[in-house]
Amino acid sequence: MSRFKDTRSHILDVAEELFSEQGCDRVSVRDITKQARVNLAAINYHFGSKEDLIAAVFERRVVPVNEARIAALDAVERSAKKKSPKLEDILEAFIRPTIQCSFATAKGEKAFSKLFGRCLSEASPEIESLLKRQFEPLVERLDAALMKALPHLSRSEIFWCMKFTFGALHHWLLTKDRFLPGWLEEVDGEAQIQKLISFAAAGFRAA
Amino acid sequence: MSRFKDTRSHILDVAEELFSEQGCDRVSVRDITKQARVNLAAINYHFGSKEDLIAAVFERRVVPVNEARIAALDAVERSAKKKSPKLEDILEAFIRPTIQCSFATAKGEKAFSKLFGRCLSEASPEIESLLKRQFEPLVERLDAALMKALPHLSRSEIFWCMKFTFGALHHWLLTKDRFLPGWLEEVDGEAQIQKLISFAAAGFRAA
């Protein structure tokens, strides 16, 4: 018996926090097991390798967030019925789940949002293919919805605007508590979601 | 005497390429010296430490790019004379130097653009403070110009829009040759600059 209800998920929690603070490469297995107060061998026992632990950390959050995004897209398309869905609603389906996550009360989700922002630049080849697998169905759905909402735009125009939006969101997640000037007022999650939606929507419409 | 006109800058070139491909943490000094065909000790001799080499790699490109941005801002403000400068021109002053760099014929600059995109997520504390020092004057200038161009916006609205624009640009730099679907046509530097400018400008105007 262990001190934790579940050693495996306790390791995931600690790893997630350390990875998101310092980046996966700068955190060693020793750092994690020490902070988690579990044995050095526990990571290899439960996950096989450090690389597999990283994959598990990503997977635990990316899967439900992307599922939430797809569910939100479903809802948007369902309520639009035969009309084309509204651009802002599509963007909200994409943006809300991550920003909401970054303001979650649960420490883990909060930490993860930074990691989410980090994920596209950190990727070792193995993690990169995991992410590709996780994001591809989402991107396809977004693509289809956006083409319906903005029928005058070409597919590649939509692609580039989507890339810009991705970038804005991920950079926001990554730096939402860094590089902030002293005079800036407290950020409010709901306001941030709306700001980013209206920024991106205007960008799409200008294309 | 060495085989290169300058061992120090040859190391910089090779390090830049490897760092931008794999990230600074995943590249060892052994990787660099081997690829550069110089002695293992050369990095410590010329730069002091790996960390100092990383700083030198960043500094060599960030300094002139940010100088070019500030010079472009100067030109924009000069030609606007007493009128407020045009939003698109300000954004172009910020965006063009990096995207142009990523389409440069020189291999080094090309490689670096990816590193530029990476720089905000990679940062060890030491590199982060270097970047902060390098970006702060630029951000201040941008801030001032944007407040003139968009006097109806609050400072914090400009701040968040600027963050979104930063994100879009850096993500573009980081992934301009990754995650591209098969059907996408060849990217053209000038067109990309214009796309991003119009995307961001519309976003600012919507705020």
Next chain:
DNA sequence: GTCTATAACTAGATAGAC
């Protein structure tokens, strides 16, 4: 399942010959 001990390796850094 958990532990200690350690293997096997790689990292960054340096002393000292040339």
Next chain:
DNA sequence: GTCTATCTAGTTATAGAC
């Protein structure tokens, strides 16, 4: 300035006792 040889400390991973 450049080299080899080596130090020290760190890494991931594993074997085997409990």
